[in-house]
Each structure stands twice: as C-alpha cells, then as structure tokens.
Amino acid sequence: MASTPEELALDLSRASVQAQEQSANQLREKATTVLSAASIVVPVAAVAAGNGPTVAAVPFAVAALAYVLCVRKCGSALLPRGVTVGILGGELLEAATTSDADLRQTQAAAARYLDDGYRHNQAIIEAASQRLARAIYLLTTEILAVIVALVVTIVS
Numbered sequence: 448m449a450s451t452p453e454e455l456a457l458d459l460s461r462a463s464v465q466a467q468e469q470s471a472n473q474l475r476e477k478a479t480t481v482l483s484a485a486s487i488v489v490p491v492a493a494v495a496a497g498n499g500p501t502v503a504a505v506p507f508a509v510a511a512l513a514y515v516l517c518v519r520k521c522g523s524a525l526l527p528r529g530v531t532v533g534i535l536g537g538e539l540l541e542a543a544t545t546s547d548a549d550l551r552q553t554q555a556a557a558a559r560y561l562d563d564g565y566r567h568n569q570a571i572i573e574a575a576s577q578r579l580a581r582a583i584y585l586l587t588t589e590i591l592a593v594i595v596a597l598v599v600t601i602v603s
Contacts (some may be wrong), residue, residue, distance in 0.1 A: 460561035510592035
C-alpha cells in the first residue's frame, strides 16, 4: 500500500498503463479472429470460380476486394505504430541524479511520464479499434458477397 501521494500516483499510473496493455492485447486477439474469419473467401472463391457461372464472378470479386481491405485493416490494428510501452528505469535514475531529485520528486516525475504515455497510447489504441470495427464491416460485406455468389452458383 502506498504511503505517500507520490507512491499512490505512481502505482495508479502503472496500473493504468498495464490495463491499457491488456486492452491492446484483447484488440489484437479480436483482429486475429476477424482475420481468420475473413480468410474464408480464398478457398471458396477458388473452388467456385472454377465451377460457377460467369455472373457469380461479380459477387466473388466484391468478396475478394472486401477481403483485401479487411486484411489491411486487421494488419494495421495488429501492428499499431508509435506505442509507448513504459519508462526506462536507467533514464529516470539519471534524470533524478542529475537534477538532485528526492524519491518523492522522482516518483511524481515517473507518474507524469506514465500518464503522458497512457494518453499517447490511448489515441493509438482508439484508432486501431476503429480500424478493427471497419474490418468487421468488411468481413460482413465479404460474407454476404460470398453467400450471394454461392446462391447464384447453386441456382445456375
């Protein structure tokens, strides 16, 4: 348990960054799941394109385009750029030593640094989340286009 406000601030900042890391990991897991589901178009399109009528090529083309765009969105959600992962203890120690900071000042500085990193990362995570939402819309488009193409193939 924290015994000073600075320790409490540091503990809270550290917990916030860890919670944010868990959210980012969950986002990556969801992007991987969407990407796996989107991969259905490749084998279905390959089989149907060889055996289906020419008119079925249009919805398969829509499905293929949705797949490509979905992969791109999932990839950018899986690999966000510019994420700050924490604080380097050696750099903090050097800054504290050169500025003659005491423990409380060092803890307060670390808490501020972590808070800044959290705010920076939050924008990146929100953008990745929006990309994942778009990927889900594209997955829906892909699945609907594959269904239309399969119905056209079966009816023909």
